[in-house]
Amino acid sequence: MTVRVMLVSPALGEAQRQVRFDGGESVDAGALRQTRAVAAAVRAEVVRADIVRTDTVRADAAPAATRCYYGASARCRETAVALGLEAARAPELGDLDVGSWRGRTLDEVTEAEPRAVADWLADPASAPHGGESLHALIARVGAWLDGRSAETGRITAVVEPAVIRAALVHALGLPAAVFWRLDVAPLSVTELSGRAGRWNLRCGRPLGSGLSEGARRQ
Template identity: 55%
Template structure:
């Protein structure tokens, strides 16, 4: 099976990125998507097409001609009481909690989902995808979900999550199946 994950076009500037951001695409996001459509359009040929439930993921998927099915398992990490806040806002209010969250992948000082649980949830989605006749799956989701999928597929330590960048409209392809995923470059 080949799973291709596409990072949704942006719904806000990087400086205004908020935990659990569900805003629709902004002007810059639509413009970037318009430029990317020709290169990403062939992915719409995949038999199985999904997206996270956020507005930006749905809009990106529709613009790419995917007509994607929304999947709760592809939602961003549950950030509990930090939901809707920027990292800067949270750091000003709860500096020790942010430090604990970044240092320990099992911690959830925000009352939401620990990083390890998030990675496991995304990995569970990967491992349980049905395989269509063409063996291809495509999904549009948040960059954080793609980072989690990368960690799960490669079985790298959780701290690698903080050292991985995924930009809007980036594409990650992994192949294989449960317990035997490989990164595909190119």
């Protein structure tokens, strides 16, 4: 038996539209409407067809065969709620910690600290903002992923794009520099199946597309 890990990217917030390092902002109203529009189809695949959407996230309600989590950011939690997933908060799946850059736009940081930004983008071990390096993020997310490889069934996690990129780099044994070349669209699903050292990838697809086909394969 293998485990299937479904990584769901959250809906957009204002920080993402402004290309700003997330400062804890919420998902905007339009993105929430888009999320709710696909909620029923998502629940039919990742949890159970008869789950009723609630406005709170409960950590103890998902059935044993389907575990649901969300990363430690406002928009991950709000996306999980909008999808009707009864999920547990997973701090180890939090976004990349960018330290002093949090809440600032990339243009602002680049103008103020051009050398620091250049070093950050070129060196995965660099953390000029005083937060977390890419290497540290990949190791953290990789440890969580490998910890799931002894499980069976389905795991769904609503997590930031950086966490999905880190999971892919780890699972596929890619060089850390590839992290910046992986694009993760909002409200898409990236699936990993298998176990530590033998992960298979199904690349991201929009939420609500191909779900019935995925359910039939189970």
